Amino acid sequence: MLANAGRTTVRRLVVDLSKTPTANLSHGLVSRSVLQAQNAWNGSTVARRLLATTTSDPKSPASKITRTTRKTVTKKPTKSKRSPAKPRAAPKKKVASRKKKVAARPKPVKRKLTPEQKEKAKEKAKAKKERETVLALKKLVLEKPKTLPRSAYMVVFAEFAAKGPAGVKEATAKYKSLTKEELVHYEHIANQNKATNEAIYKKWVESYTPEQIRSANKARASLRRRSPGGRGRFPKLKDERQVPKPPTSFLLFAKERSASGDYKHLKPTETGRLLGKQWRELPEHEKKKYNDVAAESLSRYRETIATVYKDDASQAAKSGAAL
Template identity: 40%
Template sequence: MLARSLICRLAADAPKTKTSAHDLPQLARLLQRSILNRNGLTPPAANARARAGKSALVHYRRSYATATATVKKPAAKKPAATKPTATVKKAVKTTAASKTPAAAAKKKKAPAAKKKPAAKKKPAAKKKKPTVKPKAKRAKKELTPDEKERAKVREYKAKALQPPSRSPVSGYMVFVGEALKGTTNATGPQATRMQATTQKWKSLTPAELEHYNHIAQERTEARQAEFDAWVLSHTPEQITAANTARNHLRRIRRTSSGRSIGPQYVAKLQDPRHVVRVQTSYIRFMTERYASNDLKNIKFADAAKLISNEWKALSASEKEKYNNAYAVEKQARTQT
């Protein structure tokens, strides 16, 4: 009882802190000292009291251990486990390594290496464009006189135009066309067939000849109408240029030997829109002399000299007829 009361007093005198089973030996030593000091340090009594105190302490220890074992503390809630990211793991490793003395020594010994500046990239060299050599101009081939003339003929033919044919159709042509219509695959030479056709033409009656002539006249008129429509489909300037080119072709055909230029490129194109100049008195006289057929089979140069001499030999009264005709036509043109 005495030991228990002492322990309770010591517990009350001690500062108000949490005590545990680890503080009991200190309490026991403190109790022994206090008892010895109090009772005059008598060995028999001190030993008896020490044994009593030890037994009380043992009993107190057992009672304290059982009390603490029966009382269970509530389990603290553990936070939800989260997987540490790679960056957290790296940070933990680095901090753990830095805490070790070896790592600290390495840090002190090894100075931080200076980072080398990144090498600047050289700009890519610009690709040079391949130089293309200009093609050498071919030397123009010199044309021969014959080749030059052929080139002119091609140029004039392109300007001359090619109208539909307006040549008149005869009754004989109509008869021959009907007679040879279905004999393209006939046997025998063509000359003999033409001779037989000509004999038949001569043996025709006047009524039959009149029939073929009438058909020929209709075809001639149809050709002329087609030609006039073709002329009007072009401008007067185009017809004038075509006639100029036809004049050049006519001269080439006369001067060149062996040159084949068809009549379709030589004949003059008649355009009703073309304004004809008023004929002078001398031109009227010359036209009248050619129409008389007195100068037939005479060269043009010689005929022109004869007409000129005749015109000079005329008197004023004889020339008055031609002068009056010229004045009347000229006045009519000016009024229109």
């Protein structure tokens, strides 16, 4: 704060300036007076207030003084004193956030099925299982190679096969109109095709192991039982390496009785029914000879399949026991 003398000087100077006419004031005098006032009262809040009160009128000479001084006087930029930077604190370790426990969803309530719906569901599951079984069996079935026409009619039909359904009628008409010489010619071609087919088939069968052929025959037998048209689609594969199944005691008895010729006048179904009845009524001491032969054939079969199919003793025993 300024002393009392400085304050009094500033007040007088301001009052004198306000009383002085505008014409008697020169630019230099006004500026010097203003500079003296600023130097005497630099930064004082009281001086600013006094100057503001005396120069509020825009027509007064004091207001002109203030306008001129605002243009000439420039404030010096003040340097801001920055406080020294504080050292940064070490980052806090992130604490693993605990996961919020999600409320368990309520288990869906199983709908109670009616007896009819249960029966339909069982049938549907059974049909699905049957389809899966058939697909698995078809993967084991070995597709036979394509063969050449093995009859005279098939040789003639092969000439018209490219024409589609219309070629069937033409092939039939041509086959019926063949002369004896032409028929002999087509029969000769068919016989040659049979020999070629046998060679192709034998080579194809021998490209697989005996065990693969046996598995394929099992799958084919199962498909024949499952599908009505499976007997023609999946015939048994012929392989000379396959071990024939041993005959049972009943088959030995039926073969011996059928060879006698006593059942020629009967139908096969009637013959089988009668032989079954006679076998059940046969005494045990007479069945013994058939049982002994069947047991000997079974033991030879087990030894053979262990060599041909390369199975171990347990598998051979199971195969023989299943028969």
